[in-house]
Amino acid sequence: MxxxxxxxxxxxxxxxxxxxxxxxxxxxxxxxxxxxxxxxxxxxxxxxxxxxxxxGQLTGSATVVVRAMGAESPDIAAGRAAEALAGVPGVAEARTLEKEKAEALLEPWLGRDALLDDLPIPRLVTVEMDAKQPATAAALTQALKAAGIDATVDDHSLWIAxxxxxxxxxxxxxxxxxxxxxxxxxxxxxxxxxxxxxxxxxxxxxxxxxxxxxxxxxxxxxxxxxxxxxxxxxxxxxxxxxxxxxxxxxxxxxxxxxxxxxxxxxxxxxxxxxxxxxxxxxxxxxxxxxxxxxxxx
Amino acid sequence: MRYGRSTEVLKDVSFALAPGSFHFLTGPSGAGKSSLLKLIYLAERPSRGTIELFGRDVEAIAPSDRPYLRRRIGVVFQEFRLLDHLTAFDNVALPLRIAGGKPEAYRTDVAELLSWVGLKNRMHALPPTLSGGEKQRLAIARAVVNRPDILLADEPTGNVDDAHALRILKLFVELNRLGTTVLIASHDEDLVARSGQPVLHLEGGRLRAFGRSLRGGQA
Structure with missing residues (x-):
């Protein structure tokens, strides 16, 4: 073996x-x-x-452009708009965009030295929707009209498609x-x-x-x-x-x-x-x- | 029988091997000896004619039954066809393993057979480390380990010395005595003559003689 x-x-x-x-x-x-x-x-x-x-980001938010009417200052108009929008069902949060931030958004187009104070810069209100039941643009417009505010609601529908x-x-x-x-x-x-x-x-x-x-x-x-x-x-x-x-x-x-x-x-x-x-x-x-x-x- | 579209390598070959008989298959190179063996061990199919094995026409046998038929046929291939990654012991045990045997039932038989063919000290060796003669003996051991009903061998003594050739011949004769039908293709006329066994002689693909011993006379 x-x-x-x-x-x-x-x-x-x-x-x-x-x-x-x-x-x-x-x-x-x-x-x-x-x-x-x-x-x-x-x-x-x-x-x-x-x-x-x-x-999701586009459908979950909207931007509202607020124009002051009469003697009302743009900041006050924007504040009232944010208050009116916050009460709409389907809105999670509405807040005004500070003047500096609005100017910063325009800076790429107008430059840093533009006489922004002389321009009628619209105030912006950003609206964050409730993800489950977002408010429609029509509901927001209705709420603004009811509060007597001259504003345009942009729900990004132009971009979404x-x-x-x-x-x-x-x-x-x-x-x-x-x-x-x-x-x-x-x-x-x-x-x-x-x-x-x-x-x-x-x-x-x-x-x-x-x-x-x-x-x-x-x-x-x-x-x-x-x-x-x-x-x-x-x-x-x-x-x-x-x-x-x-x-x-x-x-x-x-x-x-x-x-x-x-x-x-x-x-x-x-x-x-x-x-x-x-x-x-x-x-x-x-x-x-x-x-x-x-x-x- | 022909390979593809080549000319026929076997023509009008007709013979019957009685159960338990012993024959040598002789003839010059290219006579068709290996082809005839391939037909019998079911590695090739005839292009015309019929082959009967164990009383059954092989063409009529279902593919699922062919393995059982092959297990009754032991083959010593000319080129050995050992599995190089298996030890000598595993190579010899292969047919028993394929047949479904349990290792404890056959390992003693395998060891004894390896001793008998002179590979007692080479059981654990791998084929590439064996000499030509050792490989030949290993191939023979594998072919006979399950005591086949038919043993076919293609030049089984081609790589061994005379002493081993006679020893191998004795093993074949012993198996034949136990009832195995043996058919050995060989060039070794001296061995064929010494054995005194009958011969099938092929030339040019035709069977020229059947049953005559090279010692002379009809077997």
Whole structure:
């Protein structure tokens, strides 16, 4: 007997090599594709959130331009307007914009040295709506008229249609890119798995000619490639989740987040990646093994 | 039989091997010996004609039943076809494992067989570390480990010395005595003559002689 080998202690070894150098390339390719697909998914979610944010901000507020009438000073008129608007159902808050702030808004157009004191600068009242039941522009106008205030209500409706259209395009574009990347990833995972399977043709032939049933051989490869793809999917998804987390942390309230507002909950979206990658690889391996066995039979 | 659109490699070959018989398959290179063996161990299909195994037309056998048929046939491939990532022990145990046997039921048999073919100290070795002769003996052990009803061997003594060739021949004869039908393709005319077993002789894809021993006379 071999000194190192005791047949009584022998246990069957795995029928496929535990480690195969060719598997490294397969895992790398799948991991990169999963990473890209996950990044696109996170980008899509961020685009959706950004789009919802843009429309939400516009629909959740209104600006009222107040013109003083008679001897009433603009500041007093603006104060009365804010008071009247605050009582309208669906308004969360109404406050006057200080004169300095109103002038600052005009500064880019009129310059710093303009004789602003001589100009009839209108006073502005900003209105924050109740998010659940926002007041309509008509209700605000009605309240102002009832209080005898000459004012114009701008509920941003002119912008909202354009913004909503842009937001819709952003959402669909993100979804389209994600679907393209995800299907390309699935196709490449399938091809890479088939290519790796071809390298095991000799093993498949020996098992087949030794009387192994097709299902026995198919399961062997299906399990192996599903495991490899799951591992690769885990790497890819983790990489994308780290990038998403960094974007979230680096952005905070500023920087990246207003453009691509990734939320912590979005990171959960990459969780199914290892399972999906494993599923695609398992199906590809199954089909490839069945094809090879079909050729042999 | 033909491969793809090539010319026929076997033509009008018709013979029957009685259960428990022992034959050598001889002929020059390219005569069709390996192709004939492939047809019998179900690695190829005939382009015309029929093959019966164990009294059944193989074309009529459902694909799901073919594995069971293959388990009754032991094959020693010319190029060994060992699985390089499995130890010698695992390679020999492979057919028993595929058949669903439990390791504790067959590991002693595997160890004894490996000892018998002279690989007692190489049980844990991987095929790439074995010599040509050792690989050949390992391939033979794998082919006979489940005591097949038919044993087919393609040049099984091609890489071993005379002493080992005779030892292998004795193993085949022993298996044959136990009821296994044996068909061995061989170039080794000396071994074939010494064995005194009947011969199927192929030339140009045709069966030129059947049943005659190289010692002379009908077997």
């Amino acid at each position: 071999s000194e190192l080998f005791d047949p009584k202690r022998w246990r069957p070894a795995p029928l496929l090599p535990r480690r195969d150098p060719r598997d490294g390339a397969l895992v790398f390719v799948i991991a990169v594709l999963c990473f890209l697909a996950c990044l696109t998914a996170l980008g899509g979610l961020a685009a959706d959130r950004a789009a919802r944010g843009w429309t 354009d913004i909503e259209r842009a937001a819709g395009i952003a959402r669909w574009a993100a979804l389209g890119v994600f679907l393209l990347i995800a299907s390309a990833a699935a196709a490449v995972i399938g091809f890479a798995t088939r290519a790796a399977m071809a390298a095991h043709r000799e093993t498949i032939e020996v098992l087949h000619l030794s009387g192994a049933k097709a299902d026995f051989v198919v399961r062997l490869f299906q399990t192996r490639f599903a495991k490899a793809a799951a591992l690769a999917g885990l790497f890819g998804a983790s990489g994308a989740a780290i990038i998403g987390a960094l974007a979230r942390l680096a952005g905070g309230g500023q920087g990246l987040t207003p453009v691509a507002p990734v939320a912590w909950i979005d990171l959960v979206a990459v969780a199914p990646t290892p399972f999906l990658a494993a599923l695609v690889a398992a199906v590809a391996a199954r089909l490839a093994a069945q094809g090879l066995i079909g050729e042999l039979a």
